[in-house]
Amino acid sequence: MIILSVLIVGGGLSGICLGHTLEQQNIDFKIIDCNQNHSSKVAAGMINPMTFRRMIKSWKADELIPFLNQFYAQVEEKIEEKFLFPIRLRRAFASEHERALWIERLNNPQYANFVNPIERSETTPNYLKDNFGNAFISTPGYIDAKTFMEANHRYFIQKDCLQYDNFDYSALDVENKTYDSKAYTQLVFAEGFQGEDNPFFGYLPFKNAKGEVLTINSSDFREDEILNRKCFVLPTKNGDFKLGSTYAWDTKSTEPTQGAREALLERYEGLSTAIIEVVGHEAGIRPTAADRRPMLGEHPQYKDLFIFNGLGAKGYMLAPYFADAFVKYLMGKAPLDKEVDIQRFYKKHFKK
Numbered sequence: 454m455i456i457l458s459v460l461i462v463g464g465g466l467s468g469i470c471l472g473h474t475l476e477q478q479n480i481d482f483k484i485i486d487c488n489q490n491h492s493s494k495v496a497a498g499m500i501n502p503m504t505f506r507r508m509i510k511s512w513k514a515d516e517l518i519p520f521l522n523q524f525y526a527q528v529e530e531k532i533e534e535k536f537l538f539p540i541r542l543r544r545a546f547a548s549e550h551e552r553a554l555w556i557e558r559l560n561n562p563q564y565a566n567f568v569n570p571i572e573r574s575e576t577t578p579n580y581l582k583d584n585f586g587n588a589f590i591s592t593p594g595y596i597d598a599k600t601f602m603e604a605n606h607r608y609f610i611q612k613d614c615l616q617y618d619n620f621d622y623s624a625l626d627v628e629n630k631t632y633d634s635k636a637y638t639q640l641v642f643a644e645g646f647q648g649e650d651n652p653f654f655g656y657l658p659f660k661n662a663k664g665e666v667l668t669i670n671s672s673d674f675r676e677d678e679i680l681n682r683k684c685f686v687l688p689t690k691n692g693d694f695k696l697g698s699t700y701a702w703d704t705k706s707t708e709p710t711q712g713a714r715e716a717l718l719e720r721y722e723g724l725s726t727a728i729i730e731v732v733g734h735e736a737g738i739r740p741t742a743a744d745r746r747p748m749l750g751e752h753p754q755y756k757d758l759f760i761f762n763g764l765g766a767k768g769y770m771l772a773p774y775f776a777d778a779f780v781k782y783l784m785g786k787a788p789l790d791k792e793v794d795i796q797r798f799y800k801k802h803f804k805k
């Protein structure tokens with residue numbers, strides 16, 4: 454039997470999903486988190502299985518969706534908190550071309566789980582600027598990110614599996630596998646965008662993307678659907694709505710900006726006529742790899758030193774599935790998918 458004691462640095466979505474997966478396998482673990490989250494907590498938490506640009510399924514959607522449905526339902530039951538809200542996603546087509554692609558997907562059985570017939574005007578909200586038609590995407594809905602984070606932190610703190618602290622690299626002895634003089638068997642860095650400053654993994658091609666989201670009020674919006682075209686309007690359990698989101702690269706600032714606020718409101722004006730009031734504005738940074746695939750795996754020189762990062766813009770969709778794959782890999786049960794394994798970057802950075 455393998456006895457592991459895993460130290461996880463970072464208690465965002467990645468650290469939490471790893472924690473639950475390790476707990477399921479009866480593996481001892483501890484999460485250290487500095488309690489300053491700038492991604493998982495501000496995320497809209499939308500699960501969107503389509504990539505609209507080319508109107509295709511997003512990467513691995515067929516495997517990820519059933520997995521996350523089961524995973525989040527189990528976590529909700531375990532921690533006694535509801536955070537996954539099933540709701541449909543209405544796509545307002547951006548062009549005739551997009552509408553035509555949608556009709557092609559409707560005739561393709563491989564898309565049967567995700568696409569639905571084009572909506573009639575009677576079922577379309579009157580506030581939608583509906584130039585090319587619209588249709589629903591079947592999705593599990595959205596995760597209320599703040600509830601998810603707070604409830605999971607409470608759960609792991611109460612189990613003594615999470616402590617708030619800044620990870621001190623100078624207290625790490627990678628040769629003897631100790632941190633702060635305490636032994637671990639494996640160490641996983643799940644630090645989100647701050648991973649690019651990690652002294653062991655900072656060489657990886659991070660291409661982090663800042664994102665901003667507004668919280669808005671409106672008495673007009675339907676509360677039973679997410680609306681999407683160039684921006685999204687997502688109802689929350691508190692009765693307000695999230696309007697998001699922007700992308701900006703090459704910045705480490707987590708401050709909201711006037712420019713992003715204006716950009717979101719301009720996109721909103723192209724989507725809907727409903728009167729809105731802005732009541733909040735948040736920013737965060739999506740930890741993203743240059744090739745937009747997760748970055749998972751072991752350091753090429755230091756054994757038992759791992760990274761779990763790069764979940765990008767669809768973390769809530771990817772994390773459950775890849776936490777499971779990663780724990781199997783830690784236990785020596787299965788190799789990592791080559792597309793996510795950081796070995797894909799070794800050649801460039803390390804000679805044999």
Ligand SMILES: Cc1cc2nc3c(=O)[nH]c(=O)nc-3n(C[C@H](O)[C@H](O)[C@H](O)COP(=O)(O)OP(=O)(O)OC[C@H]3O[C@@H](n4cnc5c(N)ncnc54)[C@H](O)[C@@H]3O)c2cc1C
Pocket residue numbers: 462463464465466467468485486487488489490491492493494495496497498499500618619620621643644645646647648663664665666697698736737738739740761762763764765766767768769770771
């Ligand atoms: C505006 C915005 C909107 C988004 N919308 C969606 C969406 O709708 N759907 C979706 O699926 N995804 C969305 N995402 C993406 C999603 O939020 C990310 O993929 C995911 O949160 C990444 O989680 P993570 O745990 O890897 O990183 P993080 O959430 O950044 O967590 C890393 C954690 O590590 C801790 N940490 C870092 N360094 C240290 C250290 N040295 N010591 C101790 N602790 C440390 C930090 O405090 C933090 O808590 C969005 C992101 C943003 C910014």
